[in-house]
Amino acid sequence: MLDTLLPPAFYPASAPLPFSRADFGPDFHWGAASAAYQIEGAWQLQGKGPSIWDDFTRRPGRIRNGEHGRVACDFYHRFEADLDLARGLGLTDYRFSAAWARVLPEGRGAVNRRGLDFYDRLVDACLERDLQPWLTVYHWDLPSALQARGGWANRSVVGWLADYAQVLARRLGDRVQHWLVLNEPMVFVGAGHLLGVHAPGRRHLGAFLAAAHHAALAQAEGGRALRAVLPEETQIGTTFSCSYVTPHRPGNRRDQAATQRADALLNRFFVESALGLGYPVGELPALRWLLERYVEPGDEQRLRFDFDFWGVQNYTREVVRFSPWLPLQWASLVPARKRGVPFTDMGWEVFPESVYQMLKQFSAYPNAPKLVVTESGSAFPDKWVNGRVHDAARRAYLQAAIGQVLRARQEGVDVRGFLSWTLTDNFEWAEGYGPRFGLVHVDYETQQRTVKDSGLWYRDFLGGQVLEQPGATNLMHHTQ
Structure with missing residues (x-):
């Protein structure tokens, strides 16, 4: 372990501290x-079917320490207490997803009423606490029964997703005002179908291209399915993973070109298809395989949907160099630990300015809707002292990221909210329970919750307390 002082660039230059919640206006969403x-x-x-993550976590060597989400934070039984914590922190909004296999155990067909009842109770519990519910239709847990039919590589998934969205909307649409169709499609199709590190664990270029196209279609078709049954005033969005990308060697032409290709794949693929601009084939010629094999007549029009908002999900930037070994984009990402910069427990560079850069990039599209930061956060070690959880690095990151959102807002970006990832520590996919992103610490053996210093800071900020710039906050990062 090595203590490293946060560099001055960690703090937003264009939104100098102190700043307060009031600087964002009265209608900004905080959650x-x-x-x-x-x-x-x-x-x-209660009738829930298995998902691809239930299956994936059983496969040896796939998850760190062989961990799984069969109990996780036991939110199914403890949701009211966790929502009490959220309200106690001063949150106004709470984003969650529905488990597809809990609602439709076979992925389609018969509805599991007990599963749907759970989300009915969850929505009511949010509203009882003056928390606005934000419901994500799909957050990576495809029912196993649909994976057996090809999953996201099967074009039929577009209709399956739309039908599932309408099941949720018909039951919950009278109370849920904010809906999100997909969570980070480039992550679940890339990590799950090309890299094989997430469920369903495939490593096949054709499966990736098919899944990417079908997810883009489902993104739009899911939006249309929701709009067909939800009240007119309901806000429909979707979320995009994104990373500000820069070349490893700024003056190197091949690194610059590789950075453009990485940007096209990581940041533009799903955004531009939703805008009706098609796929960025000019920067990524390999996408011609997708056009030739998987795009059918009329798909260009089907890909477009006018979302009411986009969810921007950003954690870091990526530094890119030319690589002859990765034929899709001829580019590789240079790990933070090899660049000698501070990084989190996920190995991600500490670079909160990336939030600002991506808000600016997405808002620059002529027909961009309003933006909401639907995820941003950091995983750092927690330090217990006399019953309190000290997490100075996470607190500093949260403060800096919010400052970068304010910076974008002051420059005219129409950003309407900030939702921290996440309320409680949780199962972090292939990384298991090691990395902790929560504002609230979870002891997984006892399920005891303890609000961390970062959560207490967020509470004070949302209560209107003016902030002072920390002068000597230490950032813990690993060296290996």
């Missing part, structure tokens, strides 16, 4: 985000 598989547990109770 936290979560995902069903990462917190719910109750993996086979």
Whole structure:
């Protein structure tokens, strides 16, 4: 372990501290985000079917320490207490996802009423606490029964997703005002179908291209399915993973070109298809394979949907160099630990300015809707002292990221909210329970919750307390 002082660039230059919640205006959304598989547990109770993550976690060597989400944070049984914590922190909004296999155990067909009843109770519990519910239709947990039919590589998934979205909307649409169709499609199709490190664990270029196209279609078709049944005033969005990308060697032409290709794949693919601009084939010629094999007549029009908002999900930047060994984009990402910069427990560079850069990039599209930061956060070690959880690095990151959002807002970007990832520590996919992103610490053996210093800071900020710039905050990062 090595203590490293946060560099001056960690703090937003264009939004100098102190600043307060009031600087964002009275209608700004403040909250936290979560995902069903990462917190719910109750993996086979009351009629729930298995998901691809239930299957993936059983495969040896796939998850660090062989961990799984069968209990996780036991949110299924403890949601009211966790929502009390959220309200106690001063949050106004709470984002969660529905587990597809809890609602439709076979992925389609018969509805599991007990599963749908759970989300009905969850929505009511949010509203009882003056928390606005934000419901994500799909957050990576495809029912196993649909994976057996090809999953995201099967074009039929577009209709399956739309039907599932309408099941949720018909039951919950009278109370949920904010809906999100997909969570980070480039992550679940890339990590799950090309890299093989997430469920369903495939490593196949054709499967990736098919899944990417079908996810883009489902993104738009899911939006149309929701709009067909939800009240007119309901806000429909979707979320995009994104990273500000810069070349490893700024003056090197091949690194510059590789950075453009990485940007096209990581940041533009799903955004531009939703805008009706098609796929960025000019920067990524390999996408011609997708056009030739998987795009059918009329798909260009089907890809477009006018979302009411985009969810921007950013954690870091990526530094890119030319690589002859990766034929899709001829580019590789240079790890933070090899660049000698501070990084988190996920190995991600500490670079909160990336939030600002991506808000600016997405808002620059002529027909861009309003933006909401639907995820941003950091994983750092927690330090227990006399019953308190000290997490100075996480607190500093949260403060800096919010400052970068204010910086963008002051420059005219129409950004309407900030939802921290996440409320409680949780199952962090292939990384298991090691990395902790929560504002609230979870003891997974006892399920005891303890609000961390970062959560207490967020509470004070949302209560209107003016901030002072920390002068000597230490950032813990690993060296290996």
